[in-house]
Each structure stands twice: as C-alpha cells, then as structure tokens.
Amino acid sequence: MSFESFSSASLLAAFIVYNLAFLVFVLSILGKRWSRRDPSAHTRRWGWFAFLLAAAGFVCHLLFFFTRWYGSGHIPTSNMYEFMTFLAMMIMFAFIIVYLIYRIPVIGVFALPVAVIIIAYASVFPSEAQPLIPALQSYWLKIHVTTAAAGEAFFAVGFAGGLMHLLRTVEYKSDSRKAKREQQGVEFTLFVIVMIIAFVASTFLFHASGYEARFSTQITQTDKAGNEQTVDQTTDYVLPPIVKPHGSTIVSMKPFLGIDKPLFEAPAWMNGVNAGRKLNTVIWSVILGLVLYAVLRLVARRRLGEAIQPILNGMDPEDLDEISYRAIAIGYPVFTLGALIFAMIWASEAWGRFWGWDPKEVWALITWLFYAAYLHLRLSRGWQGKPSSWMSVIGFLVVMFTLIGVNLVIAGLHSYAGV
Amino acid sequence: MRIENTKCECGHQNYAGTVLCESCGKPLYDDHGSEPLEMRYDGVARRSQRGNPTWLDRIWNFFSSVKIAIYLILITLAASVLGTVYPQENTFINLDPSTYYKQTYGTTGEIYYLLGLSHTFDSWWYRLLLFMIGTSLVICSLDRVLPLYRALNKQQIRKHPGFLSRQKVTLTCDIAEPGDQTSQEQWVQTMASVLRKRHYRVHTDGTALMAEKYRFSRWGPYINHIGLIIFLLAALARSIPGWHMDQYMGFIEGQTLKIPNTPYYLKNEKFTVDFYKPEEMSDKFRQRDLIVPKMYETQAVLYQCTSRCGTADPVLKEVARHPIRVNDPLNYHGFMAYQFDYKETPRLISVTPSLRNKQTGEVYGSIELDMNNPQKSYQAGPYRLELKSYFPDFGLDEHGQPMTKSNEPKAPAFIFTITGPGMEKGQPYLYFPRMIDKDTYRQDDVNGAVGQLLDLSVGSMEGVKIAQYTSYLNIRVDKALPYIWFGAAVSMIGLVMGFYWQHRRVWLRVDDGKLLLGAHTNKNWFGLRKEVAAALGKAGIEADPKTLETGRKTL
Numbered sequence: 001m002s003f004e005s006f007s008s009a010s011l012l013a014a015f016i017v018y019n020l021a022f023l024v025f026v027l028s029i030l031g032k033r034w035s036r037r038d039p040s041a042h043t044r045r046w047g048w049f050a051f052l053l054a055a056a057g058f059v060c061h062l063l064f065f066f067t068r069w070y071g072s073g074h075i076p077t078s079n080m081y082e083f084m085t086f087l088a089m090m091i092m093f094a095f096i097i098v099y100l101i102y103r104i105p106v107i108g109v110f111a112l113p114v115a116v117i118i119i120a121y122a123s124v125f126p127s128e129a130q131p132l133i134p135a136l137q138s139y140w141l142k143i144h145v146t147t148a149a150a151g152e153a154f155f156a157v158g159f160a161g162g163l164m165h166l167l168r169t170v171e172y173k174s175d176s177r178k179a180k181r182e183q184q185g186v187e188f189t190l191f192v193i194v195m196i197i198a199f200v201a202s203t204f205l206f207h208a209s210g211y212e213a214r215f216s217t218q219i220t221q222t223d224k225a226g227n228e229q230t231v232d233q234t235t236d237y238v239l240p241p242i243v244k245p246h247g248s249t250i251v252s253m254k255p256f257l258g259i260d261k262p263l264f265e266a267p268a269w270m271n272g273v274n275a276g277r278k279l280n281t282v283i284w285s286v287i288l289g290l291v292l293y294a295v296l297r298l299v300a301r302r303r304l305g306e307a308i309q310p311i312l313n314g315m316d317p318e319d320l321d322e323i324s325y326r327a328i329a330i331g332y333p334v335f336t337l338g339a340l341i342f343a344m345i346w347a348s349e350a351w352g353r354f355w356g357w358d359p360k361e362v363w364a365l366i367t368w369l370f371y372a373a374y375l376h377l378r379l380s381r382g383w384q385g386k387p388s389s390w391m392s393v394i395g396f397l398v399v400m401f402t403l404i405g406v407n408l409v410i411a412g413l414h415s416y417a418g419v
Numbered sequence: 420m421r422i423e424n425t426k427c428e429c430g431h432q433n434y435a436g437t438v439l440c441e442s443c444g445k446p447l448y449d450d451h452g453s454e455p456l457e458m459r460y461d462g463v464a465r466r467s468q469r470g471n472p473t474w475l476d477r478i479w480n481f482f483s484s485v486k487i488a489i490y491l492i493l494i495t496l497a498a499s500v501l502g503t504v505y506p507q508e509n510t511f512i513n514l515d516p517s518t519y520y521k522q523t524y525g526t527t528g529e530i531y532y533l534l535g536l537s538h539t540f541d542s543w544w545y546r547l548l549l550f551m552i553g554t555s556l557v558i559c560s561l562d563r564v565l566p567l568y569r570a571l572n573k574q575q576i577r578k579h580p581g582f583l584s585r586q587k588v589t590l591t592c593d594i595a596e597p598g599d600q601t602s603q604e605q606w607v608q609t610m611a612s613v614l615r616k617r618h619y620r621v622h623t624d625g626t627a628l629m630a631e632k633y634r635f636s637r638w639g640p641y642i643n644h645i646g647l648i649i650f651l652l653a654a655l656a657r658s659i660p661g662w663h664m665d666q667y668m669g670f671i672e673g674q675t676l677k678i679p680n681t682p683y684y685l686k687n688e689k690f691t692v693d694f695y696k697p698e699e700m701s702d703k704f705r706q707r708d709l710i711v712p713k714m715y716e717t718q719a720v721l722y723q724c725t726s727r728c729g730t731a732d733p734v735l736k737e738v739a740r741h742p743i744r745v746n747d748p749l750n751y752h753g754f755m756a757y758q759f760d761y762k763e764t765p766r767l768i769s770v771t772p773s774l775r776n777k778q779t780g781e782v783y784g785s786i787e788l789d790m791n792n793p794q795k796s797y798q799a800g801p802y803r804l805e806l807k808s809y810f811p812d813f814g815l816d817e818h819g820q821p822m823t824k825s826n827e828p829k830a831p832a833f834i835f836t837i838t839g840p841g842m843e844k845g846q847p848y849l850y851f852p853r854m855i856d857k858d859t860y861r862q863d864d865v866n867g868a869v870g871q872l873l874d875l876s877v878g879s880m881e882g883v884k885i886a887q888y889t890s891y892l893n894i895r896v897d898k899a900l901p902y903i904w905f906g907a908a909v910s911m912i913g914l915v916m917g918f919y920w921q922h923r924r925v926w927l928r929v930d931d932g933k934l935l936l937g938a939h940t941n942k943n944w945f946g947l948r949k950e951v952a953a954a955l956g957k958a959g960i961e962a963d964p965k966t967l968e969t970g971r972k973t974l
Contacts, residue, residue, distance in 0.1 A: 131704070318944075349748070352665075355654075369493075406503075
C-alpha cells in the first residue's frame with residue numbers, strides 16, 4: 001500500500017467518523033426526550049462520547065495530513081484539494097478548542113457539518129500531489145498557509161455559532177415583517193448549504209457513473225514572439241452539459257436522459273478559463289439544490305429552519321451569540337498574522353514586494369476589514385445578538401469567496417492554487 | 420449652550436459628558452432605571468463630547484466617531500471589491516488601457532476603465548480613504564485612551580449601589596446579621612484571598628472590595644491602532660525620493676547592465692533552469708504530462724561603478740555575488756534583486772570563425788567576434804579585417820538597404836573591409852555568423868570574387884557561444900520595509916493583548932449584612948460568570964453562573 005493510498009484511506013476514515021460523531025451529537029440532544037434517564041446526564045454522557053469520536057476523526061485526519069506530507073515531500077497545502085482538506089482539519093481543531101471552553105454538545109451539531117461539507121467539496125478537485133513550483137519552495141508555505149487556515153477555521157466556527165444563534169432566535173410563529181425577513185434569510189442560508197451538498201453529491205455520482213462530455217474551442221493566442229496562432233482547446237465536462245462553451249463544437253458527449261446535445265451555448269462575454277463549464281456547474285448546482293431542498297421540505301413539511309429549531313430549544317441565545325463572537329475573537333489575531341503579516345513577509349521575499357494588490361491579497365484585506373467592522377460594531381456600537389450573527393454568517397461567505405471564489409472567478413498570482 | 424451640573428453626590432466634579440461618575444460610578448443620567456449600564460470606556464467623558472465646539476473640534480468630533488470609522492472601513496471594503504472585478508492596469512507591462520478594457524470586456528470593461536476602477540489602488544480617492552482611516556485611527560484612539568486611562572487609574576473601591584446593581588453580572592444576598600461588623604469584614608477578607616488566588620489584584624476598604632485583573636488588555640486595541648498607524652505612515656514614506664525603487668530588467672546570459680539611477684551594474688553570469696523528472700512526480704500527476712520547473716537561478720554579480728559611469732567602459736568593482744532564486748534574492752545593503760521570470764531566448768554571444776583560403780585550404784587564423792561589443796579591427800594571419808558596419812538584427816529596408824531591426828543580436832551581420840595579400844586596396848566582405856541568415860541573404864553571391872577566394876566560417880560548435888535564456892530580475896529598493904514590519908509587529912502585539920486576555924473587575928460592598936456584588940468584563944461574560952460563581956462558592960455562597968446575569972432577555 002503506497003503512502004498516497006494509505007493517506008487517502010485515512011481521510012476517508014476521518015470523513016466517516018466525523019459523520020458518526022455528528023449523528024451522536026444529534027442523538028445527545030434529541031435523545032434526551034425519549035429516554036427515561038435524566039435529560040442533562042444523557043446530554044452530558046452522549047455529548048462527551050460524540051466529542052471523543054470527533055477527536056478520533058481528527059486523529060485520522062492528522063494521519064492523512066502527515067502521511068501525505070511524507071509521501072509527497074512537501075506540506076500538503078499547495079493545491080485546492082490539499083488546502084480544503086487542511087482547512088477542514090483546522091476547523092475541527094478550532095471546534096475542539098471552542099468545545100473545550102464551552103462544553104455545549106449542540107456546537108458539534110453545527111460545526112461538524114461545516115468540516116464534513118468542506119472535505120466533501122475538497123474531493124471535487126483533482127487530488128494528485130503536484131510537484132512544487134519554485135515560488136512555493138519556501139518554509140513560508142508551511143507558516144503562512146497553516147496560520148491563515150487556522151484563523152479562517154475559527155471564523156468557520158463563528159459562522160456555525162452565528163447560524164445557531166439565528167436559528168434559535170428567529171421567530172417562526174410571528175408574522176411581522178422583521179420576522180419574515182429573518183426567516184427568509186435563514187432559509188436562504190440553509191438553501192445555499194443544501195446546494196453545495198447537492199453539487200458535491202452530483203459530481204460524485206456522475207464521476208462514478210463514468211459520464212463524460214468533451215468540447216473543443218478554437219482560440220487565438222499570441223505567443224511570446226508576437227505571432228498569432230490558433231489552438232484547439234478542449235474542455236472536459238463531468239456534469240452533463242446544459243450549456244456548452246461559447247463557440248465550441250462537440251467532440252464527444254454521452255447522452256443523458258436521451259439528450260445528446262447541449263441545450264444552450266454560453267454567452268460570448270463569458271470567455272474566461274473554462275467559463276462555459278463553470279456556468280454549467282452553477283446551473284446544475286442551482287437545479288439540484290432546488291430539487292434536494294424541495295425533497296427536504298416535503299419530508300420536514302415545514303421550513304428547514306423551523307425543522308432544525310427544536311434542537312436548539314434548550315440553549316441560551318446569549319451563550320450562542322457569545323460562542324460565535326468568541327470564536328471570531330480568537331480567530332482574528334491568528335488570521336491577521338497568517339493571512340496578512342506572514343503573507344506580506346513571504347511576498348516580500350518571493351516577489352520583492354510585501355503588497356501588490358493581487359486579487360487574493362485584496363480579498364484577504366476585504367475579509368480582514370469585514371471582521372474589523374464586525375468587531376467595531378459589536379464592541380463600540382453594541383451590535384450583539386442577531387445583527388452580529390448575520391455578520392458572522394456573511395463574514396464566512398467572504399472567507400469562502402477569498403479561498404475559492406477568487407481562484408475560480410478572478411485569476412491572479414495565486415492561480416496555482418486553482419482547480 | 421447648555422449648562423450641566425456635573426458634580427456627583429459623592430462630591431466628585433466630572434467633565435461634561437460623563438455618563439457614570441468617575442469616582443463612585445453612580446449613573447449621572449437615567450438615574451432610576453434598572454437596565455444594565457452602558458460601561459463603554461467606563462462612562463467617562465471623551466474629548467469629542469465637550470460642549471461649544473470650534474471648527475477644529477468639529478473635525479476632531481467627525482473623526483473620533485466609531486460610526487464614521489466603520490463607514491470608512493465599509494467604503495474601503497466596497498472599493499476593494501470593485502478593484503478586483505477586472506485585472507488592474509499594473510498587472511500588464513505593455514498595454515494601452517484605453518482600448519484594452521473595451522476590447523477584452525466589452526462595454527462593462529469600458530465603463531470600468533472610464534470610472535477609473537482599472538487603477539483603483541493607485542487612485543487618489545483610494546489613497547484618501549486609507550488616509551482618512553489613518554486619521555480616524557489616531558483621533559479615535561486619542562479621544563478614548565486618555566480619559567479611559569484616567570478613569571482606570573483612580574478607581575474608588577466603594578462604588579455606588581446603583582452602579583453595582585446595574586452591572587451585567589450582579590448578585591445581592593444576606594450574608595450576616597445586620598449589626599455584626601466583624602463577620603462582615605471577615606467575609607470580605609475571605610473573598611479577597613479567594614480572588615487573589617485567581618490572580619486578581621484586590622483592594623479592600625472595610626466592607627467594600629474591588630478586584631481587578633488583566634487591565635493591560637484594555638490597552639490592546641490602542642496598541643494595535645498605533646501599530647497600524649506606523650504601518651500606514653511607513654507605506655506613505657515610500658514616496659520620499661530614494662526610499663523606493665521598483666524596476667524589471669531582462670539580462671541575457673553573460674550580459675552586464677547598468678541599473679538606472681544607481682551606481683550599480685549587474686551581470687548575469689549564468690542562468691540555469693531545472694525541470695521535475697517524471698520519477699519525481701506522483702503517479703497520477705505524471706499522467707497529466709506537464710512540464711514543471713523545479714528551480715531556476717541566476718548567477719549574479721553586482722558591481723559598483725567607481726568612475727566613467729554610464730560610458731562604454733566604466734570602471735567596475737565587484738561588491739556582491741549571489742545565486743538569485745525565487746524566494747532567495749540578492750541583497751546588498753538594501754539593494755535587492757529578485758528572480759522574477761525567465762524566457763528561452765537563444766542568442767549568439769560570440770563566434771570564433773577562422774579565415775581560410777578556399778582554393779588551397781590554408782587556414783590563416785581565427786578571430787573572436789563579440790555580438791554585443793565587436794572590436795574595430797581584427798587580424799587573421801596576413802589579412803586585416805576592418806569592421807565597417809555591424810547589424811545585430813539584420814534586415815533590409817523598403818529601398819533594399821541593409822538596416823538593423825533591433826539592438827539584440829537576433830540575426831547579426833558584419834561588413835568588413837579585408838586588406839591583405841592580393842587585395843591591397845581592400846575588399847568589402849559580408850559575414851553572417853548564423854547559417855540560416857547566410858543562406859537567406861545569399862552571403863556568397865554578395866561577396867562575389869572575394870567570396871570565391873576567402874571563407875570566414877566556424878569549424879565546429881566549439882567556436883560558438885550561445886546564451887539560452889534571458890533572466891528577468893526585479894530590482895528593488897524599499898527603505899520603508901523595517902518600519903512596515905515594526906508596525907505590523909506592534910499591531911499584532913496589541914491584537915493578542917486585547918483578544919486573548921480580558922479585563923475583569925469585581926466590586927462588592929456589604930451594608931447591614933447584605934452583600935451587593937457587581938462584576939464587569941470587556942469580553943467573555945461566560946467566563947466571568949463562571950469565575951464569580953466559583954469564587955462565591957469558595958466563600959460559602961452557592962450561586963449558579965446563570966442566575967448572576969441581570970437584564971437578560973427571556974425568549
């Protein structure tokens with residue numbers, strides 16, 4: 001068994017154990033109603049068991065990380081797959097810290113899914129270890145990426161806490177305009193999460209079924225000597241093409257549900273790298289997200305937020321609010337150090353400037369400014385509770401855009417971390 | 420103008436704008452409420468709250484507002500988002516932005532360019548935003564830190580009951596018989612020693628107690644702001660002449676170039692690039708069949724010019740030598756050279772052809788022709804070759820006249836006048852070192868009779884020196900860098916101080932056997948409640964952390 005496959009097996013084990021831990025966390029809260037035991041003793045015992053499971057999963061995750069490091073000879077944080085699995089590991093680390101401070105099992109019900117979804121999302125990206133290009137050959141790769149991810153992981157736990165606070169405090173019985181707006185906001189957040197799950201699941205299913213389609217586009221390139229030449233660029237689809245890249249021809253396409261050619265063509269202005277495929281992925285995600293959401297709604301027979309709310313009924317909203325704030329307060333200095341200061345030191349060593357307004361740098365700054373606004377609003381303007389929770393949810397969205405969106409949508413110097 | 424009576428009933432004279440008496444803590448407004456008190460900055464008056472403002476006060480008041488600071492942060496945030504929509508102008512080296520954005524991104528691109536968003540981060544308004552944030556940092560901090568320092572520096576131990584009962588963490592209960600002064604004082608002493616064990620600094624005054632820990636964490640935000648101000652000033656200082664230089668230069672192997680505006684010359688002695696071998700890649704990656712560079716390096720020598728600088732033959736003194744790699748620049752007293760990029764550009768450096776008699780096969784001798792700096796004349800045996808003209812990048816203009824297309828030796832051509840036995844008057848001779856040019860421009864036909872007799876050519880590849888690569892270096896000077904790092908370090912220290920410690924205070928007083936306790940922290944109420952409950956437990960009062968909390972909203 002090679003290091004590469006042992007490592008992958010460890011990650012799979014971690015993934016499964018995390019899922020189990022999540023289920024036990026849920027049981028620790030729901031179970032207290034149907035067992036005849038003392039409810040708080042039940043929650044304490046099963047919560048503790050779930051926590052130990054989560055910690056065991058974390059150990060498997062560490063095993064994955066270090067065997068992969070040993071196998072490839074460099075720290076596995078150099079492409080999207082490696083970074084996302086690492087981020088999930090740091091989220092589990094942040095969860096363990098916050099859990100040990102507050103010892104409230106319900107944190108596990110919300111923090112674990114964040115880590116699980118991120119691992120699942122990571123596996124959409126090519127998983128092979130890549131040789132390190134010269135720009136990444138520096139010990140700052142270890143320092144900068146790990147610290148930045150640790151800071152972001154605490155923001156992720158802050159997001160989980162904020163979402164918990166919102167789910168706990170949104171009034172589903174009320175008809176007031178404010179309550180309605182909050183209900184819709186929570187529901188939309190949950191829909192986005194459902195959509196990501198649908199996207200990951202569909203990518204896996206189509207990949208496993210061996211579906212593929214290939215398009216070729218003629219693009220004109222200017223080479224370094226200034227000569228124009230036409231090259232064929234092929235784009236491979238994993239998901240059945242609803243839209244094809246602009247100006248492309250079908251090389252091969254397996255029929256899907258009897259449809260053997262794409263329904264639409266991407267508009268001409270979408271001419272970025274693989275823009276057609278990305279648009280196709282977005283369309284699929286929205287469709288499948290809606291389908292999965294509809295199924296869940298039918299099963300629950302009410303809004304998802306309303307269905308989840310009972311889990312949180314025993315919780316003190318102010319504690320949830322504080323957990324969210326605390327996680328962000330722990331994460332903020334770490335993020336500043338890792339994503340800005342260490343990044344600047346490395347940039348100054350590798351590229352000769354500590355700051356170059358590269359999109360990734362700017363988005364790290366945007367994240368930092370956003371949480372700076374969050375902290376000032378909270379500490380000086382008294383924004384606690386709901387407004388603060390909304391900001392922690394939006395803040396995590398900004399973090400994820402910085403990590404993934406910038407690579408997928410905006411090109412820049414950090415493009416080696418791309419798909 | 421409103422005249423306020425700012426004297427508290429305890430006799431302390433407060434500044435106008437004070438919310439809680441600086442001495443006893445009695446709420447000066449909203450005297451009879453029961454809501455938890457607003458404890459920000461301990462209720463002291465800030466400079467910006469003084470009455471009768473002058474225009475300077477008005478500016479001060481504007482920038483001292485946290486609300487304004489948050490608006491500035493959010494506007495900067497939004498501007499930064501817009502700045503990343505399309506690539507900024509400075510990411511391209513040669514580009515006409517007025518047409519590029521329209522051609523590449525259509526109408527939205529044109530609007531983007533016309534709004535000036537294509538150079539967001541160099542624009543005056545973005546700079547102004549950063550400058551305003553800097554001003555706000557200075558003024559907000561000064562406005563608060565001085566009064567806060569004063570308030571924390573002279574705290575009274577016995578606080579007003581209205582102050583204690585309206586803290587977020589509070590407790591009242593009976594602990595002794597109303598007349599029993601000794602047991603009351605004893606209990607306060609027990610509590611004092613319990614709190615001391617928890618690292619509190621405890622002050623008692625009979626039956627009143629004040630305990631405090633980690634006050635330094637209150638200064639964290641201000642230290643962080645000072646760090647940020649230093650950082651911003653350092654970034655601003657880069658516009659001081661001579662503090663900042665940034666240029667990109669291409670060095671062909673073997674080439675020495677003058678670095679503009681400096682006394683330095685830099686030579687690329689050798690450039691090497693290494694690629695990953697297939698066996699160094701993982702199994703799956705190998706299938707992608709990509710070429711990945713492993714390492715590239717410029718053997719660089721830095722010279723300082725001592726005289727005749729800028730002329731064709733300057734006097735140079737070697738001062739530094741370093742293999743420059745990505746992540747490993749050359750650094751000579753703040754003069755930095757970074758490996759930026761490389762390009763495969765096969766170029767002739769020099770050739771060493773021999774002059775040969777075509778009929779007899781006799782070899783007269785060889786000459787060394789330098790493509791960058793050829794000599795005026797050469798001697799090969801009895802023949803003398805005077806260089807009449809040199810075309811590094813040979814071509815013909817519209818009149819069929821020879822010309823050079825560039826200064827780079829892409830297609831070098833030499834025109835000599837050969838004098839020697841049999842040609843005393845001197846004959847013109849055209850020489851192309853590259854075989855392909857020799858054929859294209861029909862060297863032998865042009866040379867005519869001389870070409871029949873003499874042949875100048877290179878026997879083997881040994882006589883040819885080729886530079887394979889051009890190494891692109893980024894030449895920099897940045898004198899602000901140490902201050903940048905200093906500012907960042909200060910800011911980081913402030914953040915750690917402010918976020919990883921919390922300022923906790925516990926006050927209590929016992930009046931007529933009745934305990935009144937209040938506690939405050941600037942962060943982490945959960946921890947404070949737990950700590951107060953545990954301390955009370957040690958002193959014989961059972962309290963649940965939850966019941967200590969007042970004014971909680973019930974849902």
